[in-house]
Amino acid sequence: MNNQTEANKKWQEKNRERTRYLSRRSTTRSFLRKDATIEDIKELEAIIKERKEILNRRD
Numbered sequence: 132m133n134n135q136t137e138a139n140k141k142w143q144e145k146n147r148e149r150t151r152y153l154s155r156r157s158t159t160r161s162f163l164r165k166d167a168t169i170e171d172i173k174e175l176e177a178i179i180k181e182r183k184e185i186l187n188r189r190d
Contacts (some may be wrong), residue, residue, distance in 0.1 A: 132150075151171045167175070 163172070163175070
């Protein structure tokens, strides 16, 4: 294992929540770009709208 790979692994272990967030975000974007149907997109738009409303209430 080279130094960079070792450093990445250490960072990921110390930042599990951030690593999980980044992985989920990447998976979601990939799904939307490559696999999502129009029905999927419509459903996700509704979920996004709801999530935005929740986050806006926090401000």
